[in-house]
Amino acid sequence: MIGTQELVLILIVALFLFGPSKLPELAQSLGKAVGEFKRAQIETERDLRANRFLNDKDIKIHNLAIEMGLDVQNKTPEQLVEEIRSRIKDKDLTVKTGST
Template sequence: MFGIGMPELIIIMVIALIVIGPHKLPELAKSLGKGLAEFKRASEDFQRNIQEEARKSEEKVEPHQEAVTPPAEPEHVATAAAAPAEHAAGEKKDAPHA
């Protein structure tokens, strides 16, 4: 854990006991434990919110991807585009041969 071995941990505890005092050390440890528990709870809540938002954004993207197919051209547009070619072909058939 954090690269701290048993000898280092004992030294840190002895220094904390000297600096803080034997009466305040249990209170400090209790406060530290509550703080770490609150931090853990907040980080889990944050991760859960991020995952939920990612899931919601994926759900929004998936239906949109299905609707991306281009719409078919309306018949009047396709007919209007083909009409000049048919008309030109019709003129050639009706034209008298000289």
């Protein structure tokens, strides 16, 4: 983190390099850049959290398919969900008709 003394030194150097008329413009540009960075950081963190949630969900679907005895090799979570639904429907029909 930059301390107060370092910040004052940077401001003095910027004053000499760019002049007093350019400092407000420079500060505004710097503020916008910091704001953009923070927004991008928050968005990235949100995306990472969403991906982790999806991965957890996908793992649960995968584990359920294995427990049901389904072949999970090279199948997407969506394909596994369809197979799980199909297996449940088949079992419901078997129970309703009384056959095993």
